[in-house]
Amino acid sequence: MSSKFLLLALVFSCLFANAQSQVNIGGGQNLQALNGAPLTPEKVMELQGSYFFSDDFLPATLVDASGKEYKDKKIKFNLKSNIIYYTDWDGKLMQATSDIRKLIITETDKTTVFENFFPSIDGLDAGTYYKVLVTGSAKLLLSTQFSEAEYKEFNSAVTTKRVDKVYQLYGAANGGIKKLTKGEAELLDLLKDKSTELTAFIKQNSLKCRKQSDYETVFNYYNGLKK
Incomplete structure (x- = not known):
C-alpha cells in the first residue's frame, strides 16, 4: 500500500471520528449545531384535555367586522389562542385571518354564538371571544380560560399536561364590561x-x-x- 493512500485513509479516519464526537444521538447526549450551540431535543408531551370548543369540525357561519357572512364553513375553534381553523373547498386546512367578530356554531341540538371586540378586562382583550348567553342592549358573556398542570408518571419519559376549562361570567353594557x-x-x-x-x-x-x-x-x- 502506497504512503499516499495510507495518508488519505488516516485523514478520513480522523474526520469520521471527529464527526462522531460532535453528533452523537446515543446515551442521552445533545445534538450540536454547526456553530457548536447545543440543541436540546423537545420534551415529549402528552395532552390530557383540549383547548378546542370541539375536537370535531363543526358547521359554522363567520361574520367579519363589516358584517359580511361566510356561511357553510366547517371549523375548529381554539378557545385558548382564539384561532379559527376551517377546511377550504378542496379540503385544505386554513386559518381565518379576517377580522372575525362573530362565530355561529351549529350543532344538531343547539347553536352557540361567540363574539369578540369587547373592552379589555382581566388580561382579556378585544381579540378574546366570549360565548354569548344573552344578547341585546346588555350582553351576558361567558369566558373560557384554562388551568394547566404538568406531571410525569413514575419511571416515565413522557410528561403529561392536564388542561381544564375554567369559566367566568361577564356583563357588557353601555360601553363597559364587568366581571360578575x-x-x-x-x-x-x-x-x-x-x-x-x-x-x-x-x-x-x-x-x-x-x-x-x-x-x-x-x-x-x-x-x-x-x-
Whole structure:
C-alpha cells in the first residue's frame, strides 16, 4: 500500500471520528449545531384535555367586522389562542385571518354564538371571544380560560399536561364590561340606567344573582326594558 493512500485513509479516519464526537444521538447526549450551540431535543408531551370548543369540525357561519357572512364553513375553534381553523373547498386546512367578530356554531341540538371586540378586562382583550348567553342592549358573556398542570408518571419519559376549562361570567353594557361574581351590587353598577327597576325586579323574584340562571333572568328583563 502506497504512503499516499495510507495518508488519505488516516485523514478520513480522523474526520469520521471527529464527526462522531460532535453528533452523537446515543446515551442521552445533545445534538450540536454547526456553530457548536447545543440543541436540546423537545420534551415529549402528552395532552390530557383540549383547548378546542370541539375536537370535531363543526358547521359554522363567520361574520367579519363589516358584517359580511361566510356561511357553510366547517371549523375548529381554539378557545385558548382564539384561532379559527376551517377546511377550504378542496379540503385544505386554513386559518381565518379576517377580522372575525362573530362565530355561529351549529350543532344538531343547539347553536352557540361567540363574539369578540369587547373592552379589555382581566388580561382579556378585544381579540378574546366570549360565548354569548344573552344578547341585546346588555350582553351576558361567558369566558373560557384554562388551568394547566404538568406531571410525569413514575419511571416515565413522557410528561403529561392536564388542561381544564375554567369559566367566568361577564356583563357588557353601555360601553363597559364587568366581571360578575359578587351578586346584585356589581350588576346594578353595570346596568345603572335601570337600577331602580332592576332592584325591584330582583327583590320581587328573590334572585341572589350568584348563578348563571339568575343573571340570564335579569339581563333578559333589562333588555326588555330597553326596547
